[in-house]
Amino acid sequence: MVVVLIMFLASRSSFTGVVSHTDSPSSLSGGESADAIPVPWSSYPGVAVLATEPSLLLAAEQLAQSLGLPLAGPGGKGYPLLLVRTPERLELRVVEARGEGPIHVHFAAEDRPGRLRGGRGGHRQLIAAMGSHRRSFSPRVLDATAGLGRDGFILACSGYRVTMVERSPIVAALLADGLERARGDARIAPVVTANLTLLHADALQVMSTTTADARPEVVYLDPMHPPRVKSALVRKEMRRLRAIVGDDADARLLFAAALDHARERVVVKRPRQAESITARAPSYVLTGRSTRYDIYLTGATPAAAAREADHGLAE
Numbered sequence: 001m002v003v004v005l006i007m008f009l010a011s012r013s014s015f016t017g018v019v020s021h022t023d024s025p026s027s028l029s030g031g032e033s034a035d036a037i038p039v040p041w042s043s044y045p046g047v048a049v050l051a052t053e054p055s056l057l058l059a060a061e062q063l064a065q066s067l068g069l070p071l072a073g074p075g076g077k078g079y080p081l082l083l084v085r086t087p088e089r090l091e092l093r094v095v096e097a098r099g100e101g102p103i104h105v106h107f108a109a110e111d112r113p114g115r116l117r118g119g120r121g122g123h124r125q126l127i128a129a130m131g132s133h134r135r136s137f138s139p140r141v142l143d144a145t146a147g148l149g150r151d152g153f154i155l156a157c158s159g160y161r162v163t164m165v166e167r168s169p170i171v172a173a174l175l176a177d178g179l180e181r182a183r184g185d186a187r188i189a190p191v192v193t194a195n196l197t198l199l200h201a202d203a204l205q206v207m208s209t210t211t212a213d214a215r216p217e218v219v220y221l222d223p224m225h226p227p228r229v230k231s232a233l234v235r236k237e238m239r240r241l242r243a244i245v246g247d248d249a250d251a252r253l254l255f256a257a258a259l260d261h262a263r264e265r266v267v268v269k270r271p272r273q274a275e276s277i278t279a280r281a282p283s284y285v286l287t288g289r290s291t292r293y294d295i296y297l298t299g300a301t302p303a304a305a306a307r308e309a310d311h312g313l314a315e
């Protein structure tokens with residue numbers, strides 16, 4: 001049953017909804033409204049929306065309507081996947097994987113980079129991959145594969161103005177809910193409001209419709225990891241996310257568009273041992289314990305790129 005569900009959802013992974021992004025010069029500035037998801041969607045017959053209590057029924061109904069999903073009856077019987085509105089949050093429950101806990105988005109004050117800098121190396125590397133050593137302004141980052149928003153949040157807390165783009169309507173709904181809750185948390189509300197924006201759209205479409213002035217300094221890509229990677233290396237949550245959104249088989253197209261779009265650099269996150277996203281060699285690479293960042297400088301002369309690579313590797 002699980003296999004059938006995964007195969008079915010993977011076959012649904014390509015974006016077929018109507019893009020909600022509108023071409024706007026300010027689309028890459030922080031703090032825009034991110035909670036509306038006006039994309040009609042009816043491609044997941046196995047998914048329904050459920051409210052855990054009667055007072056949440058109206059909100060669940062509205063969400064179901066905006067996503068084009070059915071509203072489940074009490075208990076959610078008959079649906080392998082449930083998008084559940086609880087008093088605390090929106091969460092995705094995979095009925096067959098009860099032991100694993102629901103998927104939700106949590107932007108936690110504890111994860112702010114002030115703490116992370118002295119702590120987890122992977123996050124330091126993500127920030128370093130952006131070229132953090134030579135910034136005198138707040139660069140714009142297009143996080144073209146937002147997922148559950150972890151990387152986007154770290155970058156936003158580090159001062160980058162991040163536009164997260166997510167094409168899966170279900171993942172985008174979880175993200176929008178996480179953002180809304182973060183705006184209610186006084187410890188992170190200012191940075192989330194100022195620096196983190198969500199677009200439910202295909203990033204290819206976003207890049208092709210953004211005006212030249214609004215092009216970001218950095219395009220960040222973290223497509224679903226290649227299937228050959230040992231599953232133990234891929235975080236449990238990401239494996240489940242993959243069951244919902246499928247493989248990002250068009251990642252190379254996204255990369256090609258990103259190279260044209262980014263003013264300064266494209267940063268691609270990969271599992272440490274995975275091959276590069278294309279045959280093109282990165283300008284330099286930052287390698288961590290399980291993750292690697294391939295950095296492609298787009299705006300630099302070869303000499304400047306070499307200097308930049310030296311700096312980046314020394315960080």
Ligand SMILES: C[S@@+](CC[C@H](N)C(=O)[O-])C[C@H]1O[C@@H](n2cnc3c(N)ncnc32)[C@H](O)[C@@H]1O
Nearest residue numbers: 145146147148149150151166167202203222245
């Ligand atoms: C591995 S996850 C990203 C995880 C993310 N970096 C994080 O920190 O949570 C990849 C996500 O990118 C999304 N995605 C892939 N291609 C996309 C595209 N062309 N436009 C928008 N989203 C895309 C997928 O739906 C999936 O949710």
